[in-house]
Amino acid sequence: MSAKRIVVTGGSGLIGSALVDSLRERGDDVVAVTRGSGPTTWNPASGDIDASLIEGVDAVVNLNGVGIGPASLIQAPTKRWTPDHKAAILESRVDSTRLLAETIAAADDKPGVFVSSSAIGYYGDTGDAAVDESAPGGEGFLASVVAAWEEAAGPALDAGVRTAMPRTGIVLARDGGALAPLLPLFRAGLGGPIGNGRQWWSWITLRDQVRAIEHIIDGNLDGPVNLTAPNPVTQSTFAKTVAAELKRPAVVPAPKFALDIVLGKGLAEAIGYGSARVVPARLESSGFTFTSPTLEQAIAEILG
Numbered sequence: 001m002s003a004k005r006i007v008v009t010g011g012s013g014l015i016g017s018a019l020v021d022s023l024r025e026r027g028d029d030v031v032a033v034t035r036g037s038g039p040t041t042w043n044p045a046s047g048d049i050d051a052s053l054i055e056g057v058d059a060v061v062n063l064n065g066v067g068i069g070p071a072s073l074i075q076a077p078t079k080r081w082t083p084d085h086k087a088a089i090l091e092s093r094v095d096s097t098r099l100l101a102e103t104i105a106a107a108d109d110k111p112g113v114f115v116s117s118s119a120i121g122y123y124g125d126t127g128d129a130a131v132d133e134s135a136p137g138g139e140g141f142l143a144s145v146v147a148a149w150e151e152a153a154g155p156a157l158d159a160g161v162r163t164a165m166p167r168t169g170i171v172l173a174r175d176g177g178a179l180a181p182l183l184p185l186f187r188a189g190l191g192g193p194i195g196n197g198r199q200w201w202s203w204i205t206l207r208d209q210v211r212a213i214e215h216i217i218d219g220n221l222d223g224p225v226n227l228t229a230p231n232p233v234t235q236s237t238f239a240k241t242v243a244a245e246l247k248r249p250a251v252v253p254a255p256k257f258a259l260d261i262v263l264g265k266g267l268a269e270a271i272g273y274g275s276a277r278v279v280p281a282r283l284e285s286s287g288f289t290f291t292s293p294t295l296e297q298a299i300a301e302i303l304g
Contacts, residue, residue, distance in 0.1 A: 003027045003028050003029060004023075004028045004059060004217070005028070005029045005056070006029070006031070006057060006058060006059045006060075006217065007030075007031045007053055007054065007057050007060045008020055008023075008030055008031070008032050008033065008061045008063065009033045009042070009060075009061070009062045009063060009096060010063030010064035010065065010117070011030075011063070012034065014171065014173060014176035015063055015168070015206065015210070015213075016032075018173075018206055018207075018210050019063070019210050019214075020032050022210045022211075023214070026214075044092070045091070049099055051106065054111060055108065055109045057111045057112075058111065058112050058217075059111055059112060059113045059115060059217045060100060060104060060111045060113075060114050060115070061117075061213065061217070062100050062114070062116050062117055063117045064096035064097075064117075065089070065092045065093045065117070066093075089145060090145050093117075093148075093149040093152075094148050097153050098152040098155070100114070100116075100156070101114065101116070101152060101154065101155040101157075101163075102155045104155070104156040104161055105155040110159065110160075110161050111161060112161075113162045113216070113217060113222075114156040114162070114164070115164050115213060115216055115217060116150070116152075116153040116156070116163060116164070116165050117149075117165070117166060118165040118167045118224065119142070119146050119149075119167055119168050119169075120169045120202055120278045121142030121145065121276075122137050122143055122146040122147065122150070122167055122224070123135055123143070123278060124137070124138015124139045124140050124143040124274075124276075125138060125139075125275050125276070126138070126275060126278070127277075128200070128275070128277060130232075131276075131277065131278055131279070132226065132278075132279050132282070133167075133225065133226055133281060133282050140274075150165050150224070162220070162222045163223075164222050164223065164225055165223065166213060166216060166226075166227045167225065167227060167228075167278075168209065168227045168228075169202040169203055169204050169227060169228035169278060170201055170202060170204070171204060171205075171206055171209055172203050172204065172205050172206065172299075173205070173206035173302065174302050174303065176206075177206065178203070182242070183242075183246075186242050186243055186246050186248055187246055187248065188248075189248045189249055191239055191248065192239050192243075192250050192251055192253045193235050193236040193238075193239045193250070194235050194253070195253065196236075196253075197235045197237075197239065198234055198235070198275075199234065199235050199274060199275035200233070200277035201232060201234070201235050202226075202228040202232040202276050202277060202278035202279075203228065203232065203233070203238075203295065203298070204227055204228050205229070205292045205301065207291055207292070207301070208229065208291055208292060209227055211291070212225075212283060212288060213227075215283070219286055219287075220286075223282075224282075225280075225282050225283055226279065226280045226281065226283060227280065227283065228278045228279065228280050229280070229290055229292065229293055229295075229298065230279060230284060230293050232277050232278060232279070233295050238295065241295045241296055242299055242303075245299045245303050245304075246303065
């Protein structure tokens with residue numbers, strides 16, 4: 001496969017930095033666009049971008065967005081869903097996506113594909129029902145954010161550019177994502193299910209997340225694509241699996257009132273108690289294979 005020229009925004013985050021490294025390792029020419037001053041910078045809030053960055057590239061990948069939850073329990077009080085933070089969550093995603101989509105649409109030599117990041121929050125709380133990309137949007141703050149986020153990619157799609165929206169689940173990594181802030185508790189023997197533990201968590205390893213984005217770039221997928229492993233688990237199973245790998249108990253549930261106090265009720269409901277049983281139907285039907293299809297394999301890979 002010949003090398004590609006790929007523009008990546010949000011390249012300093014957990015997924016972005018891993019993706020940039022992987023693309024460069026396979027020989028692609030990657031332009032990581034960041035905020036600030038210089039030739040490869042942009043400012044989505046003010047609509048500033050050097051349109052020449054987009055001309056003639058093979059792919060544009062947008063991973064820009066303010067973090068939804070805390071990176072650690074220590075940071076939790078600073079990441080409450082205040083009105084200002086909720087506005088930042090929405091605007092950082094919609095503004096960046098719209099700016100890129102409009103720039104792509106106006107380009108003389110348009111990119112081959114626009115990979116516009118999205119999330120499984122689109123489905124809202126699905127309870128015990130398994131959902132794929134054909135499911136309708138859900139209700140709640142995150143569902144409304146994701147709907148607006150995906151709609152902002154419209155100009156690129158209308159201009160005839162293949163536009164894919166990878167709906168990412170809970171990303172698991174040793175040094176970031178949902179797993180890292182929980183590990184200190186599990187290592188101390190204090191890990192356990194959140195609430196009743198019956199809510200479904202749809203997860204994916206960072207390694208498979210990066211591989212799936214590369215699969216989208218190289219293939220022909222468009223529209224929404226669920227980026228989750230094929231075997232979602234209940235939160236209770238998640239806790240037991242992590243604890244077993246660390247050879248620690250997982251019997252003490254995290255009480256709801258405690259998470260409400262630490263995270264704030266809205267954030268706790270969304271990332272702690274919400275249930276999302278999401279399956280990667282389109283990804284698997286396109287021929288993608290997971291290196292870690294089960295949680296046991298994933299945790300062993302990450303912690304082993």
